[in-house]
Amino acid sequence: xxxxxxxxxxxxxxAGASSLFxxxxxxxxxxxxxxxxxxxHGSFFMLGLYLAVTLAGVFGRTPLGFWGAVVxxxxxxxxxxxxxxxxxxxxxxAAPELLQLLATFAVVLIVKDAALWIWGPEDLLxxxxxxxxxxxxxxxxxxxxxxxxxxxxxxxxxxxLWLLLTRTRFGRxxxxxxxxxxxxxxxxxxxxxxxxxxxxxxSALAGLGGALQLPREPAxxxxxxxxxxxxxxxxVLGGLGSLPGAFLASLLIAELKAxxxxxxxxxxxxxxxxxxxxxxxxxxxxxxxxxxxxxxxxTEAEAGEPIPPLVWxxxxxxxAFPLLAGGYAVILAIDIVILxxxxxxxxxxxGPAGLVSFGHAAFFGLGAYAAAIAALKLGxxxxxxxxxxxxxxxxxxFAFGLVAVRLSGVYLAxxxxxxxQIVWSLAFQxxxxxxxxxxxxxxxxxxxVADKTRYYALxxxxxxxxxxLLGRIERGRLGYAIRAARDSQLRAEAxxxxxxxxxxxxxxxxxxxxxxxxxxxxxxxxxLSPETLAIPRSVDGLVMVLLGGLASPLGPLLGAGLFTxxxxxxARRIEFWRALVGFVILALVLFAPRxxxxxxxxxxx
Amino acid sequence: MTLLAASGLTKSxxxxxxxxxxxxxxxxxxxxxxxxxxxxGKSTCFGLIGGQVSADAGKxxxxxxxLDGSPARRARRGxxxxxxxxxxxxxxxxxxxxxxxARGRDTTLLERVGLGADAQRPAADLAYGDIKRLELAxxxxxxxxxxxxxxxxxxxxxxxxxxxxxxxxxLARETKLAVLFTEHDMDVVFGHADRILVxxxxxxxxxxxxxxxxxxxRVREVYLGHGDGSC
Ligand SMILES: Nc1ncnc2c1ncn2[C@@H]1O[C@H](COP(=O)(O)OP(=O)(O)O)[C@@H](O)[C@H]1O
Ligand SMILES: [Mg+2]
Numbered sequence: 001x002x003x004x005x006x007x008x009x010x011x012x013x014x015a016g017a018s019s020l021f022x023x024x025x026x027x028x029x030x031x032x033x034x035x036x037x038x039x040x041h042g043s044f045f046m047l048g049l050y051l052a053v054t055l056a057g058v059f060g061r062t063p064l065g066f067w068g069a070v071v072x073x074x075x076x077x078x079x080x081x082x083x084x085x086x087x088x089x090x091x092x093x094a095a096p097e098l099l100q101l102l103a104t105f106a107v108v109l110i111v112k113d114a115a116l117w118i119w120g121p122e123d124l125l126x127x128x129x130x131x132x133x134x135x136x137x138x139x140x141x142x143x144x145x146x147x148x149x150x151x152x153x154x155x156x157x158x159x160x161l162w163l164l165l166t167r168t169r170f171g172r173x174x175x176x177x178x179x180x181x182x183x184x185x186x187x188x189x190x191x192x193x194x195x196x197x198x199x200x201x202x203s204a205l206a207g208l209g210g211a212l213q214l215p216r217e218p219a220x221x222x223x224x225x226x227x228x229x230x231x232x233x234x235x236v237l238g239g240l241g242s243l244p245g246a247f248l249a250s251l252l253i254a255e256l257k258a259x260x261x262x263x264x265x266x267x268x269x270x271x272x273x274x275x276x277x278x279x280x281x282x283x284x285x286x287x288x289x290x291x292x293x294x295x296x297x298x299t300e301a302e303a304g305e306p307i308p309p310l311v312w313x314x315x316x317x318x319x320a321f322p323l324l325a326g327g328y329a330v331i332l333a334i335d336i337v338i339l340x341x342x343x344x345x346x347x348x349x350x351g352p353a354g355l356v357s358f359g360h361a362a363f364f365g366l367g368a369y370a371a372a373i374a375a376l377k378l379g380x381x382x383x384x385x386x387x388x389x390x391x392x393x394x395x396x397x398f399a400f401g402l403v404a405v406r407l408s409g410v411y412l413a414x415x416x417x418x419x420x421q422i423v424w425s426l427a428f429q430x431x432x433x434x435x436x437x438x439x440x441x442x443x444x445x446x447x448x449v450a451d452k453t454r455y456y457a458l459x460x461x462x463x464x465x466x467x468x469l470l471g472r473i474e475r476g477r478l479g480y481a482i483r484a485a486r487d488s489q490l491r492a493e494a495x496x497x498x499x500x501x502x503x504x505x506x507x508x509x510x511x512x513x514x515x516x517x518x519x520x521x522x523x524x525x526x527x528l529s530p531e532t533l534a535i536p537r538s539v540d541g542l543v544m545v546l547l548g549g550l551a552s553p554l555g556p557l558l559g560a561g562l563f564t565x566x567x568x569x570x571a572r573r574i575e576f577w578r579a580l581v582g583f584v585i586l587a588l589v590l591f592a593p594r595x596x597x598x599x600x601x602x603x604x605x
Numbered sequence: 606m607t608l609l610a611a612s613g614l615t616k617s618x619x620x621x622x623x624x625x626x627x628x629x630x631x632x633x634x635x636x637x638x639x640x641x642x643x644x645x646g647k648s649t650c651f652g653l654i655g656g657q658v659s660a661d662a663g664k665x666x667x668x669x670x671x672l673d674g675s676p677a678r679r680a681r682r683g684x685x686x687x688x689x690x691x692x693x694x695x696x697x698x699x700x701x702x703x704x705x706x707a708r709g710r711d712t713t714l715l716e717r718v719g720l721g722a723d724a725q726r727p728a729a730d731l732a733y734g735d736i737k738r739l740e741l742a743x744x745x746x747x748x749x750x751x752x753x754x755x756x757x758x759x760x761x762x763x764x765x766x767x768x769x770x771x772x773x774x775x776l777a778r779e780t781k782l783a784v785l786f787t788e789h790d791m792d793v794v795f796g797h798a799d800r801i802l803v804x805x806x807x808x809x810x811x812x813x814x815x816x817x818x819x820x821x822x823r824v825r826e827v828y829l830g831h832g833d834g835s836c
């Protein structure tokens with residue numbers, strides 16, 4: 001590598017780091033003060049970019065028009081952040097973290113459809129920055145002037161935030177709240193106002209990050225999740241709530257990206273990025289500059305009466321109905337039962353084991369790919385290929401568990417996301433084995449179950465067997481030990497339980513069930529692409545689990561049923577079905593926080 | 606016979622020496638109290654013995670063999686303990702808690718600690734004193750040879766305290782259990798300890814039987830000096 005090449009990669013990386021930092025800083029501030037993991041942060045970024053494109057068109061192609069658009073877009077996004085905080089998060093501050101997460105995910109769906117409604121499905125390219133649209137030579141290579149500006153902007157914003165945090169009363173309050181939430185409450189600080197202001201600031205930073213991308217990338221509807229995944233990586237790598245950490249991590253990630261692309265390994269970028277995060281988390285479980293133990297709220301306790309047995313009758317009837325009715329009901333029912341099985345594996349992990357996974361689709365996908373590859377490349381019969389699915393997924397879960405069991409809470413969730421991204425990029429890039437982005441086609445069930453109704457009977461039978469098995473484990477001695485490790489790691493260890501081993505076992509069980517669901521999925525669709533294990537599927541799984549409620553094994557079934565049916569019905573009839581799903585989720589989170597299954601049980605006296 | 610022996614236990618947090626070269630021994634069947642003002646290092650000492658806190662220096666032996674490794678490993682070797690902030694399984698009922706700890710052993714511990722009538726209640730609903738009792742039952746359910754109790758009677762009325770300590774003393778004698786406990790209630794300490802260790806700012810400043818400790822001038826100074834007044 002020549003010096004010139006080195007310098008140019010370095011500068012490209014620095015420019016990327018600035019953008020990344022703006023988004024991550026907002027996310028970190030919001031998390032530090034409110035402890036909300038804001039999934040909608042990427043949506044704020046996306047809105048910032050869309051708004052800037054529109055405003056730049058209105059304000060005209062002058063420097064003032066361009067920068068006016070950037071600033072106004074950022075302020076507008078800050079205002080939108082305030083609305084979201086006031087209407088949606090304020091009633092949820094005392095709720096379990098996962099419910100807040102679900103609510104912010106509903107915001108993602110609603111914002112996405114709002115953007116679709118306002119700006120349409122086409123990518124929108126913004127104008128170049130007037131006066132900064134050329135490139136300057138650096139050591140014989142040309143660097144866009146705009147990149148140089150961004151390079152300066154990152155440290156400037158960092159310095160500004162630093163001054164804000166250390167020199168102003170607002171900043172001192174933010175720091176106090178980040179370090180000790182109870183303390184600030186005890187000091188009689190107006191928490192509600194502080195939270196709103198922090199949300200406004202964080203959202204505005206995300207909006208600014210988006211708006212500044214105006215000349216660099218087109219506004220499009222998939223930015224939200226891709227950006228929020230990047231921002232999560234940075235925030236977790238830097239240490240939750242630490243701004244210098246976020247700055248450092250932005251630099252690290254962006255430089256890694258720039259060098260990977262510059263040196264021609266652009267395909268490896270994602271993997272390397274997530275590998276770095278995994279390695280850092282293994283050695284520093286709280287990120288580069290994070291403090292140990294962000295105080296976590298306990299997971300929901302299994303309180304309340306069990307669900308009355310009568311409820312199972314309509315459920316059983318509903319599951320049996322498609323067997324008789326045939327037709328479209330069968331197709332829908334196959335999807336629902338497979339996703340319910342996937343959701344059940346995730347509920348087992350989040351509920352009894354207390355391990356939150358944001359990347360659960362990895363195990364679903366491992367199972368799906370294992371079955372497809374066994375069938376297509378190895379010519380295995382369906383029974384053998386289906387058996388390979390849970391085995392391979394369980395092996396993946398075991399490998400993940402080797403590094404993951406030392407982490408907890410949000411850090412663990414992030415590592416699972418990293419793992420899923422790594423598996424995804426393997427599926428995406430290993431053309432010879434996985435068919436790359438085209439995926440694999442032509443995986444059809446054996447003749448005996450080729451008929452859809454019969455295939456449904458097979459799916460239902462296997463799913464019920466897996467549910468029963470999971471239920472047995474949950475109520476057996478192993479299940480209690482795993483729950484004990486979740487309730488109090490200190491106590492469980494002091495009683496001689498090997499907590500990391502219990503967590504690994506829980507992960508392997510969960511991975512196997514998710515893998516089985518993946519195998520069944522592949523045979524029901526006949527084809528497979530990397531989408532199968534991309535982030536949205538992991539998120540779908542989380543939504544189904546939380547919709548259904550963690551407390552009951554019935555939850556995943558109800559959650560998957562409602563979610564799939566809503567998506568299917570709404571997607572066929574309504575253009576803006578995502579927003580509708582978002583509103584339904586919000587209604588449930590705000591009015592039935594214990595999920596659908598929670599509605600069915602009487603509260604304890 | 607000495608069952609638990611620790612030597613040179615040391616732990617610093619930042620510049621603060623929380624525990625500074627502590628040596629101690631507890632024989633089987635013996636009840637030893639560790640006292641000292643708040644922040645003296647008692648809980649840290651327990652953590653060093655139990656493996657919850659990683660030691661800067663020092664060694665712990667159980668029945669002559671090194672006791673090291675993870676807390677779980679130490680527990681399986683026969684070390685039971687309770688925590689200053691009681692740790693139980695909040696999502697389970699009282700009897701489920703005990704079943705987890707006992708791993709299939711038969712036990713009448715719930716009755717013995719006085720929670721027989723609460724077996725079906727969710728642990729999360731218990732009063733703090735009862736949570737302490739439940740935690741003790743959990744620690745005993747593993748049939749440990751050494752029991753560490755960090756402020757076992759916090760949250761209880763005086764009569765309940767005496768009752769609980771009498772129970773422990775009985776168990777210690779019956780099962781040759783070696784007990785090390787911290788306690789703020791001096792009536793409990795002087796009423797139930799065979800021996801007393803006094804800790805101040807991480808250092809062991811006195812040890813001996815209750816009458817010797819009562820007469821010890823340095824101990825009086827530490828307690829009066831801190832204005833603790835309970836001695
Ligand atoms: N995790 C920790 N981090 C920093 N300091 C600690 C920690 N645990 C204990 N300390 C400090 O060590 C000293 C001893 O504490 P502790 O063992 O809890 O005392 P005691 O149980 O006698 O009240 C105190 O000064 C306390 O502030
Ligand atoms: Mg203490």
